[in-house]
Amino acid sequence: LGFAMRMELSCAQAQQLIMSKSVTDVLESMRFLSCAVRFQLPAAQGSMRKMLALIWDDRESGRVKKELLETFELLFISEPIQVGRSTKRKVYSEQMIAAKLIDLVSGSSLSELTSLEAIIGELVSEDGTLKRLIMPTAVVERIFEQALELAGGDGASVARARAAMCLFAMICTSSRTLFDRKPSSVPRLVDRLQSMVADFGYARFGLQALGQVLEGRGAEFGDILEHLVVQIVSSKSADAGDDASRRQWYPAVEQGLRLLTKSCARPDLTLARVLRRAHAECFGDSSGVREDGLARLLFVAGHVAIHMFVYAERVSVAVRKHRKGEEDRGAQVKQSKAEEEEQTMLGGGEEASDDFEEAMLRKIAEEEILSLKDNSLLGRYVTIAVQVVRRGLAADRQTVEGAEPLSADLMESATLALCKFMCVSNTACEQHLRLLLTVLRDSSDPKVRSNIMVALGDLAVRFPNTIEPFTSQVYRRLRDSDVGVRTTALMCLSHLILNDMLKVRGEVCEIALCVEDESSERIRDLACLFFYEMSRKGSNPVYNLLPDTLNKLSKDPLVDSDKFAKLAPFLMQFITLEKHVVSISDKLCQRIFAATGLTAGADEVESVEAVENIKLCRDLALCLSHLKFSERALVKLADDAQFKLYKPVLADAAVFECFENIVKKARQSAKAETKELLEEWAARMDKVREAHMANHATTQKAKKSLRKNGKAVPPARSARPRRAAASVRV
Secondary structure, three states: OHHHHHHHHHHHHHHHHOOOOOHHHHHHHHHHHHHHHHOOOHHHOOHHHHHHHHHHOOHHHHHHHHHHHHHHHHHHHEEEEEEOOEEEEEEOOHHHHHHHHHHHHHOOOHHHHHHHHHHHHHHOOOOOOOOOOOOOHHHHHHHHHHHHHHHHOOHHHHHHHHHHHHHHHHHHHHOOHHHHHOOOHHHHHHHHHHHOOOOHHHHHHHHHHHHHHOOOOOHHHHHHHHHHHHHHHOOOHHHHOOHHHHHHHHHHHHHHHHHHHHHOOOHHHHHHHHHHHHHHHHHOOOOOOOHHHHHHHHHHHHHHHHHHHHHHHHHHHHHHHHHHHHHHOOOOOOOOHHHHHHHHHOOOHHHHHHHHHHHHHHHHHHHHHOOOOOOOHHHHHHHHHHHHHHHHHHHHHOOOOOOOOOOHHHHHHHHHHHHHHHHHOHHHHHHHHHHHHHHHHHOOOHHHHHHHHHHHHHHHHHOHHHHHHHHHHHHHHHHOOOHHHHHHHHHHHHHHHHOOOOOOOOOHHHHHHHOOOOOOHHHHHHHHHHHHHHHOOOOOHHHHHHHHHHHHHHHOOOOOHHHHHHHHHHHHOOOOOHHHHHHHHHHHHHHHHHHHOOOOOOOOOOOHHHOOOHHHHHHHHHHHHOOOOOHHHHHHHHOHHHHHHHHHHOOOHHHHHHHHHHHHHHHHHOOHHHHHHHHHHHHHHHHHHHHHHHHHHHHHHHHHHHHHOOOOOOOOOOOOOOHHHHHOOO
16 A cells, blocks of 8 residues: 555656656656556556647757657557567557547547647658657558447447547648548548538548648539538537537538638639528528527638638749749740849849739738628628627627627627638728727637737738737736736747747836746746747847846836846846846946936935835846856946946945845855955945945934924935936946
8 A cells, every 4th residue: 555655656746747847857757657557557547648748849859759759659559579689569459559549539638639639740650750650550540440430329439439530630630641542531531521510529520631631632522522511501500509519610610611722623612602601591590690690600701711811822822833933944035134134123023023923912812802892792791790899899898878798609709700801901900900909908708808819919920010019908918817818918929029020129028027927837837938938049139128127027016026036036047148247237237326316427325215216226236136247247347337336225225235145156156366356346335335324324313303402304305307317328
């Protein structure tokens, strides 16, 4: 019993060490848990799910990723055996492998499924990390057969069939071997999907698998696929099923529209027919328009707009490739060098052709796909979406008397549809951006706010000049009351900033505050990861942003001294180069002097109470104490020019303690000549401190005497506004 309890504790500790910063800890934990799973220890049975996220770990040239794949292979696919002097792998039975993988898929979350898809892609590719095919083709066939056979059974069988089809869709993302070897598998899958249109989860993964296989070659199944998607769009099961089943309708339709865009010869005509059928289903009911029906219609309309633009872009790319191919084959008349230069000067040539094609694509998006003037097919739904969003916002604010709140599904679908329309058309984006930001600020539904945050990330990439003036409102969502919205906002901003799609400004202090988020460990981890990734960029933006960031953090009313004391060492650790330490210490000293409120040339204040912003002085001094000073940086900090900047606030005990800590840390590793400098510097600070203390004691004694004699005590004089401080570089 004692041994069992010890092993259970060991498994729990090993699961925690999986996310360790030490690669050795991670590797040893995986090996231990692998053995524990093979010995069927109950405490280790869920370990593989926790290890899935390590597929994204690229430390030490992918060493962790390689170990994870080998562990996965050992637990699910095959094991090494000794045959004579050589080692071979014994593959488990096809049934056993398929059953284990289906069980793994069945209980996985969305994030785990995403990681598992990346692992499956490595297993079915000979060009993966391990440079060999790990999953046998017979296993893929077995998974496919189970996905088809189990779909005709009872509830438990259908659930396993759904998991098997999900697994098969993951395989198809990286390998089409099964369909290449057995072309008859495609019509079999299509037939099964036609009988399973009411099971939206199953249909979703089946359509996803077909989308990977039929890309560009689905002409023979065009009518069948269109009929299949129309069946799902107009299915009555979306009204009759439970809430979980109804929610599966949306991703199923999404996969269906994506499949039609990839496989049909004319996706524009096909998608238009599907949209008209959805419109008829919504508005053809004599009992009136139902909110859930309108929500589904707007979802279809928004996705059709996106896929129409994708199709137009695909045609544009094909035309560009064809044109360049013709030029390479010499189809055009070769021009002389002088003629080429003349054409370039007049705005011709290859660059002009590319610009023309891009302008044509913009024109198609604005005037044909989503024309707001000519009342086009999709343009009508923009108006509907806007009206629904405004009505929902009014009900949320309770600004309209008697306004009934909309259902969550309708408001969510209308907002998403509006976001998709805005992603297609810059005109729609400019017209409705303020409405979208108002909903982001005032909506009471966290899902709506999260969806808008994701959409704003897409819009920032698509139309950066339109979104750029409103980035401060995007940063405000980092203080949202909902943890999910804050997480989404942080992930979107991190993606945009780290990929140079959004300019980094002083608002980065909002991300710094997330490092000390009190309600979510995930937000804290994401914020820390953001700064670590930022520090690895070549231009070192953390160093450039640090002075303004520290200034804003200190002045923020929500950041007290304790919180700032936790943030300071985290931010200062990214200043490692000597030249950066020298520069940042100079900037912080100048900001300390600016915070005193003294005029240029003044070197002391009447009292600490007279300092204009003593909190900022203390916070900046604390940041200085967390820098790693070299000998050159210490000399610079102690020279007369910088000493005059922080001399006025040495009277404050907190500031003096920070500089005292700098001296103490420097003494531990200082050379003989540096120690002499430190002693002189410490003596100067002690002398200033003692003088301030003496002046303070004299002042207090004088005030006490005045009070005793019944005379009024004059107030402490604050530092005057610094008109002459323009010479101080802050």
